[in-house]
Amino acid sequence: MGEGFDAARAAEMVAELRESFMAGKTRSFEWRAAQLKGLARMVDEKEADITAALHDDLAKSQMESFLSELSMVKMSCLFTLKELKRWMKPEKVPTSATSFPSSAKIMSDPLGVVLVISAWNYPFLLSIDPVIGAIAAGNAVVLKPSEVAPATSSLFARILPEYLDTSCVRVVEGSIPETTALLEQKWDKILYTGNARVGRIVMTAAAKHLTPVVLELGGKCPVLVDSNVDLKVASKRIVVGKWGGNNGQACIAPDYIITTKSFAPQLVDSLIITLEKFYGKNPLESADLSRIVNSNHFSRLTKLLDDEKVSGTIVCGGQRNEKSLRIAPTILLDVPDDSLIMKEEIFGPLLLIVTVNELQEGFDLITSKSKPLAAYLFTKDKKLEHKFVKTVFAGGMAINDTILQFTNPHLPFGGVGESGMGAYHGKFSFDTFSHKKSVLSRGFGGEVSMRxxxxxxxxxxxxxxxxxxxxxxxxxxxxxxxxx
Structure with missing residues (x-):
């Protein structure tokens, strides 16, 4: 569904889905489990097709596609299936003297018909993972994949109907007109993954119907690096967190490093050695580095690099190939504060290193900016770790590693402030697509006259x-x- 899709067709589709929902089709454990098993089976049976689509869209290697997308979706399905019955059970809660004798519980009700608008950078994972939560919670779902990853979007339209109940789950392809038509409808919840500019558009549209939203946005994710570290290990974890998986095109990838002036030379040297070990002397030819998603983003990134204010700050990389849409891993040292690259989220293979005299200046720099989606610290100093966790505000964080907080289904994934609102993953996905309904139950005894x-x-x-x-x-x- 996509071509010729307008507001009238969107309204018709939503009405059909709402009819299925109101008939109770999505409510049973059996229906939910069947859909989740279908998605898990799809990952196994269509692995070659999914991998090929990810390669077409981003030139992802087979290993990276499996590691960062397919395996994550499969694990999410299996984890949810394992826990779903427990999540669905009413939660008994205490009662008060004013309602004695009585019992009380919290029921997890599905919200209804929900919309998932996903992103292009991890087009399989960031589409299916929210859908898993929406289905687990008992909702009817519309998935709008990103048109910037057309191969994956087309694949969803083709294969999802083979594995899911199409009376309750639909895919809508398209770009701005189709998304606009969808946003005109009344939804029971919208989850959007992308940038803050479009996030504001989504939120404005949702406000017309008082529709709650989850916004997974981005921001400039900082990495504070102390000199008291295992530098070899820290370098590997920073490099794979920045360039692994998607060549920096990730909302929780490190955007800039803060370290002391005295330690910066050692850190730069170690990062360069690690980059060469991982991606070779000519990274533009490495099969393990994704390309830039399209020419628009390639131009955006080269504009950041070609800014005259950053001239002379490149200490590694900078090579590019417009024909193949490839940009080498690039490290820039002490870029001026007023340069474009210091103000905008990079979302690409460019990594900034900012030096300070004392690490406290790094804390001040991080807290002076908008709250990021992720923040990272590398140190052996437990006091410094405690201070970082207590004083730095971010959607999430990892200590002595990067990215891995995303992979833990027991941790919520979501932003704060400019980096988003709401969260999902694991039970947090189930909860974000559920309404917690309070139920108080009494018999006809226990009358109190003072009432x-x-x-x-x-x-x-x-x-x-x-x-x-x-x-x-x-x-x-x-x-x-x-x-x-």
Whole structure:
């Protein structure tokens, strides 16, 4: 679905999905489990097709596609299947004296018909992972893949109907017109992954219908590097976090490093050695580095590199090939604060190193900027680690590594401030697509007269005693003391 898709067709589709939802098709554990098993089976049976689409869109290697996308989706499906019955069970909660005798519970209700608008940089993972959560929670779902990854988008339109119930799950291809048509509809929730500019458009459209949103955005993710580290290990983890998987085209990839002036030369040398070990002397020919997604993003990145203010700051890389849309891993040292590359999210293979006299200046620099989606620290100093965790505000963070916080299904993934709102992954995905409905249940006994008019001084004294937990006051009020 895509060509000729307008607001009228969008409204018709949403009405069909809502009819399926209201008929209860998505509510049972059996339906949810069947869809999740279908997705897991799809990963196995269509691995070659998915890998080929990711290569067409981003020139990802087979290993990178499996490691950063297919395996993550498969693990998400299996984890959700394992935990789903427990998640679906009502949660019993305590009751209060005012409702005694009674029982209380929290029910996880599906929201209804939800929209997932995904991103191009991890086009398989960032599309299917939210859909897993939406299905697990019992919703009908529309997936709008990114048109910037056309091969993967086309693949979804072709293969998802083979594995999912199309009366409850649909794919809509297209670009701005199709997305606009979708955003005009009333949804029960929207999850958008992308940039802050479009995030504001999504939020504005959602506000017309009071639709709640989850926005997974980005930001300039900092890495604070202390001199008290295992430099060889730290360099490998920074390099793979920045350039592995997608050649820097990741919302939680390191954007800039902060370290001291005295330690910077050692760090730069170690990063360069690691880069050559991983990607060879000519990284433009490495099969393990993804290309830039399209010519527009290639031009955007070369514009950052060609800014006259960054002239002379490149200490490694800088090579590019416009025909193949490849840019080598590039390190820039002490770029001026007013340069474009210091202001914008890079989202590519360019890594900045900012030097300071003392690490405290690094804390000040990070906290002076918008809250990032991720923040990283490398140190052996536990006091420094404690300070970093306490004072740096970010969607998430990792200590002495990068990216891996994303892979833990027990941790929420989401931004804060400019880097987004809401979270998903594991049970957090289930919760984000559920409504927590409170249910209080009573029999017909246990009547308390003070609840009803006429209201008297005695009733008020009893109530005050109950509220404050003053049992003696309650007893005295019940026996009528002190007597007026």
């Amino acid at each position: 009803y008019p006429p209201y008297t001084t005695k009733k008020q004294r009893i109530l005050r005693g109950l509220i404050t937990g003053n049992i003696i006051a309650v007893i005295l009020a019940l026996i009528g003391w002190p007597r007026n």
